[in-house]
Amino acid sequence: MDSRRVARWAISGPPLLYLVLFFAIPTLIMVLASFRLPGDFGGLAPIVEHGDDGSRTVNLTLENYQRFFSDPLYAELFLKSFWYAVITTAVCLLIAYPLAMLIARSPKRHRDLLVLLVILPFWSNFLIRVYAWMIILGPQSVFTGALNAGLGLFGFEPVRLLFTPFAVVVGLVYVHLPFMVLPLYANLEKHDPVLLDAAQDLGANSWQRFWRVTFPVSLPGVFAGAALVFIPAFGIFAIPDILGGTGGIMIGNVIKQQFLDTRDWPFGSVLSMVLTIVAVGLAGFAAWYARRAKALA
Amino acid sequence: MALLEIRDVTRRFGDFTAVDNVSLSIEAGEFFCLLGPSGCGKTTLLRMVAGFDAPNGGSIWLDGKDMTGVPPEKRNVHTVFQSYALFPHMTVADNVSFPLRMAGLEPASIKTRVDEALDDVALTGFSSRYPNELSGGQRQRVAVARALINRPKLLLLDEPLAALDAKLKENVQLELITLQKEVGIAFVYVTHDQQEALALAHRIAVMNHGRVEQLDEPSRIYGFPKNRFVADFIGTCNILEAEVARIDAGRMQLRIPGLGEVQTTHTEGARAGEKGVLALRPEQVVISPRLESRPDENHFAGKVFDFLYLGDVTVYVVELPNGSRVEAMLPNSAPGRAKFFEPGDAVEISWRFDAGRFLTE
Numbered sequence: 001m002d003s004r005r006v007a008r009w010a011i012s013g014p015p016l017l018y019l020v021l022f023f024a025i026p027t028l029i030m031v032l033a034s035f036r037l038p039g040d041f042g043g044l045a046p047i048v049e050h051g052d053d054g055s056r057t058v059n060l061t062l063e064n065y066q067r068f069f070s071d072p073l074y075a076e077l078f079l080k081s082f083w084y085a086v087i088t089t090a091v092c093l094l095i096a097y098p099l100a101m102l103i104a105r106s107p108k109r110h111r112d113l114l115v116l117l118v119i120l121p122f123w124s125n126f127l128i129r130v131y132a133w134m135i136i137l138g139p140q141s142v143f144t145g146a147l148n149a150g151l152g153l154f155g156f157e158p159v160r161l162l163f164t165p166f167a168v169v170v171g172l173v174y175v176h177l178p179f180m181v182l183p184l185y186a187n188l189e190k191h192d193p194v195l196l197d198a199a200q201d202l203g204a205n206s207w208q209r210f211w212r213v214t215f216p217v218s219l220p221g222v223f224a225g226a227a228l229v230f231i232p233a234f235g236i237f238a239i240p241d242i243l244g245g246t247g248g249i250m251i252g253n254v255i256k257q258q259f260l261d262t263r264d265w266p267f268g269s270v271l272s273m274v275l276t277i278v279a280v281g282l283a284g285f286a287a288w289y290a291r292r293a294k295a296l297a
Numbered sequence: 298m299a300l301l302e303i304r305d306v307t308r309r310f311g312d313f314t315a316v317d318n319v320s321l322s323i324e325a326g327e328f329f330c331l332l333g334p335s336g337c338g339k340t341t342l343l344r345m346v347a348g349f350d351a352p353n354g355g356s357i358w359l360d361g362k363d364m365t366g367v368p369p370e371k372r373n374v375h376t377v378f379q380s381y382a383l384f385p386h387m388t389v390a391d392n393v394s395f396p397l398r399m400a401g402l403e404p405a406s407i408k409t410r411v412d413e414a415l416d417d418v419a420l421t422g423f424s425s426r427y428p429n430e431l432s433g434g435q436r437q438r439v440a441v442a443r444a445l446i447n448r449p450k451l452l453l454l455d456e457p458l459a460a461l462d463a464k465l466k467e468n469v470q471l472e473l474i475t476l477q478k479e480v481g482i483a484f485v486y487v488t489h490d491q492q493e494a495l496a497l498a499h500r501i502a503v504m505n506h507g508r509v510e511q512l513d514e515p516s517r518i519y520g521f522p523k524n525r526f527v528a529d530f531i532g533t534c535n536i537l538e539a540e541v542a543r544i545d546a547g548r549m550q551l552r553i554p555g556l557g558e559v560q561t562t563h564t565e566g567a568r569a570g571e572k573g574v575l576a577l578r579p580e581q582v583v584i585s586p587r588l589e590s591r592p593d594e595n596h597f598a599g600k601v602f603d604f605l606y607l608g609d610v611t612v613y614v615v616e617l618p619n620g621s622r623v624e625a626m627l628p629n630s631a632p633g634r635a636k637f638f639e640p641g642d643a644v645e646i647s648w649r650f651d652a653g654r655f656l657t658e
Contacts, residue, residue: 088464198382200369201347202443203399212395 026061027276035060042263064270074254074271078278081250084165085234088172092180092229093222095173098219100184101214104191111189126175130242133171137161137243163245166262171239178233180225187221188214223290231279251275300325300359300483301346301451306355308341308507315341317507318355323451323485325630328477330498331487333531338455338507339487343453346485348372360450364576370399375444376453378461381436383428389415390424390440396447415444417476434465441473445480454486458493491531495519504529524658535577535623539655541569551575551655555619572599573657581652582625584613584638585645597649599623601638613638615646 011185037045037059049057068074103114121129131210136143139160148158161167191214199209239253244250258268299322308316323329331339344350346357350367356413356628364372375396383392390411397407415421418438428436437457444452458466473495477484480523488494494501495515502512503526511523523530529536539559543550547563553575561575583594602622613625625646627637638644 192380192382194378194380194382195384197349197369197377198376199384199395201374201376202396203351203370203447204395205370208399213384217384219386 010138026119030269030272033141033266034064034273036266037061037063038264038266039100041081042265065243066126066265067267068270068274074251077249077251078274081234081252082278083228084168084172084250087169088176088233089180089226091169091173092177093226096184096225097222100188103181103185104188107275113183115185118178118185122178127242130175130239132169133167133174134162134242137167137170147236153219162243163248165244165248167243168240168244168248168250171243175239179228179232183224183228184218184221186219187224191217215287219290223286227283227286231283234279235275298358299323300327300405301485302358303342303346304356304358306342306344306345306357308338308350309353314507316345318351319504319507320511321502321509321512322357324484325450325483326481327485328474328484328497328499330494330501331485331504331566332498332501332530333489333504334495335489337504339489339504340455340503340549343455343485343487343518345375346451347374347376347453364506372508373450374447374453375447375451376455377437377440377444377457379455379456379458381428381440382580383436383439383443385428388427389420389431391441392428392589393424393443395443399488400447410446414446417445417479418472433461434469437461437469441476445476445482448480449482451483451485456488457486458490466493474495476531487546495531503530505530521654522576522656525574525576525656528654528656532553533579533624535575535579537574537575537577537581537621537623539573540573541567541573541655544569548650549655553619556597557615559653560650561595561653562651562653564657567655567657571657573655575653576656577623577653579612579624579626579650580610581648582615583622583647584615584625584627585647586638586642587645591647593650594647595650596645599644599646600646601642602639603640604638611637613644615644 013183026109033044036047039045049059063113080128099118103111103118106114135141139162145160146162151158195213195217196209199213204212235252235255236250237256240248240250240253241256244253252275255268255271255275258264258271262268301323303319303321306319307314308324314535319338319342331342341350343406345352346359346364348364348367348371351365359372360376378634384395385397393414394411396610397410402410406554411424412421415424416475418441420438420442423431423435423439428439431439440454440457461469470493473484476503484498486494489647498515500513501515502519503510503518505526511518511527513521518527520533522531523536525536530536537553537556539551541549542552542558544563544567549561549563549567551559551561553559559575560655567573584600597617599617602616604614605612608629610647613627615623615625617623623646
């Protein structure tokens, strides 16, 4: 083996090994688990069982998948989670785009500080931050009180915020916002300002300059940010657990339930598999669409 | 009234005056060059004409209308940027049709005009390519086609050839001259490259420190530079310190310290006793092996100090008795003869009385 190949493997080997050990193998274990039977006390039943009479049974089945497809509850939960994730992604994009643009167009010496402020929430614990929202949205909070007082002025009934789909989306947006801001900023920061000068010079007003130049050139950043928000938001369980109440559960909560409460690992694996396939499928579609959009633009 | 009138325009950035009370007028159909070193204010002036920047004082008039407060998108002026600024996410056709689409033209008429515009710049068949699939020269042509497609009154070009290699540059210069004649639109061309300006322009404004030093036709800028800066910036020039000894009948007698007297044509306004410099182009200086006294020439003995072989010509640096050095250019017209003199050779240099020019500043 020549030295260049050695160097290539030395560089790409460790991350490859990491991916195989912690992504590929666990995924395969899960694929296998989705065809197995649950053990008597949780976990998995052995694949090959030896009976007292010397008989052998092979415990592999399609039953788990049948269960998924026969009960519409699960598909509905998937759809609901999908819409939560879509709304979260859309709201994140609406908030993050102006923010990323503001950072990208502020003086160079301020940019690093502003980016730091965006990622500052990561410095405190995720659960603590979500619990903080529980307090903010709770019925006793100043925020809820002020909102309901305001609504009362116009003759509206007071509203409940906590343990509603609204609270879940607020939490999802709050937690995922930096994942949208950062790729957008990375993209917008590289834009050549002379492109906007050229567009203006050639007769484009500020609205046209944004929609014809800035936005299309930033699409790779939009897709990257959307994938980084959509995929984790789709499968998340902690936020609906804390903020969603009984009505706000998402597919991630059911998966967690299967593994930790019901202890039905095979069915949990089926749900996880479907989640992975849907998420990868959507990401693949987005990537294909982005390429096609560029080719047709 | 001229097509473009720049009246007493001044632009200051803090303490720095980028453009200092400049007045220019550019006629319809003219190929006009703003020439000067970097930082001379030529690009600032161009940006003010395009509308990206506003003067602190003075006004800019286009086609009889005051452009003060008119934004770039509302000015009938287009710019070819130094980096071309092609939209990377659009094909050549979409780039070129951009101004038409912004103006709200119908798709059917857009298609015909794009085809025509691409034909004008010899890019037929490239319409579905992306900018990153084009060479530098092709990008430059797309930028020009895009800027010309909706027939602006005026086209501004900001060093559009700076990114091209030398060989290509010459071709593109010829293309630009032809194109400008064909479309008949006035071009205002900004460059720091004096050769480019001389080759392209009908008129050149030489700028320095925010001011116009000289405004004239290329041959007059080169042949009759107004001051030391212009003489030095345009082409190469030998500069010899000199003092006016006498003036008679359109001729001047100059005294060059340590060398003696030379004769030259009278520079308007120069008076006896005035100090200044004698500016002398290398191609005006004749170098020969021995003294040949001719009545209409200045001549001095000197010694070859060094030479520079440039292929078509050889430039000899000749040291004069007073220690100053003069460059003399000798064409290598006879094949195979690269050099006639070696460093250290005793030679004579001479120049006609009507060569050279006395400049006071």
